[in-house]
Amino acid sequence: MQTSTIRQETTSAPSVVDDPRWARIVARDKTADDLLWYSVATTGVYCRPSCPSRTANPTNVQLHDSLASARATGFRPCKRCNPEGLSTDRENAAIVARACRLIEESEEEPSLSELADAVSRSPSYFHRVFKATTGLTPKDYAIAHRAKRVRRCLNSSNSVTGAIYDAGFNSSGRFYETSTDMLGMTPTQYMQGGANEEIRFAVGETSLGAILVASSQKGVAAILLGDDPGDLVRDLQDRFPKAKLIGADRDYEARVARVVGFVEMPKLGLDLPLDVRGTAFQQRVWQALREIPVGRTVSYAEIARRIGAPKAVRAVAGACARNNLAVAIPCHRVVKNDGAISGYAWGVERKRTLLDREARPGG
Secondary structure (H helix, E strand, C coil), rough: CCCCCCCCCCCCCCHHHHCCCHHHHHHHHHCCCCCEEEEECCEEEECCCCCCCCCCCHHHHHEEECHHHHHCCCCCEEECCCCCCCCHHHHHHHHHHHHHHHHHHHCCCCCHHHHHHHCCCCCHHHHHHHHHHHHHCCCHHHHHHHHHHEEEEEEEEHHHHHHHHHHHCCCCCHHHHHHHHHHCCCCCHHCCCCCCCEEEEEEEEECCEEEEEEECCCCCEEEECCCCHHHHHHHHHCCCCCCCEEEEEHHHHHHHHHHHHHCCCCHCCCCEEEECCHHHHHHHHHHHHCCCCCCCCCEEEHHHCCCCCCCCCCHHEEEEECEEECCCCCCCEEEECCCCCCCCCCCHHHHHHHHHHHHHCCC
């Protein structure tokens, strides 16, 4: 009689550590919040990926692609990361969005304390969250919004006086104290489309080709890169069509030399006053760009998230394209989600060269 031996094969379940989602939990990746949850058998809780608790032993962890799946374990929600509620980033974005609406709807600029009280946060915490989310302080956001309203009122009004009160100023004195800073020119010049505004400029040479630097009364209003100096001057005319362009003297060429030095050695920094003109949204994007450290890159999606507008990726790309101040507002440090180098107003090769230069030690 022949005896047959039955072999029972066992297949071990794949380890959690082999799942790419586990790496996001170990990294406490905030961008994975609301996309992924995990439960821990030994503690009987379920958490969001960014939970600040000590990393659990992966042998006790189960991963979940939905909140319903995490609840189905019968465990309780973690009290530290509150997986049932909004993630910290989303909660902060909602707080900032509410504060922005309050600023935009107020006749008078709300104080920091008033804004913080309205969103039930301390002034210091609210100020920190607002700046981290939008790239601007609450006061800077209010100034940018007021400037936008002033421009709109000047465009639709028959007189500067009418525009002053339509924009919410209670006195002409307060308006004129800030109008030139907001507009980069006098209100009358703005109503005339910038006619006769004086823009001084000079052209220099860098390792990237020609460079044109132009300044208004307020500060540097344009830094343009290209191959042909004549093309750069025509580009400047297109950007400031009604301004009076003045070829600058030797003193101004010293300013160009400082910008050239910054292009060649970006870690030197550029300590020059800037005349940054744009909408409130563009100002937020450009401020976020200026906070990207030398040698680092971020994605368009990350910039959108940082300014509290995660769905505005295309608008962020548009703001980068409308940047007048090459290198001073470093739109070259923004790349695609996969790290690929995308378009650049002054040429992709220049963008690649700038990034390579900034990545070098001592660059």
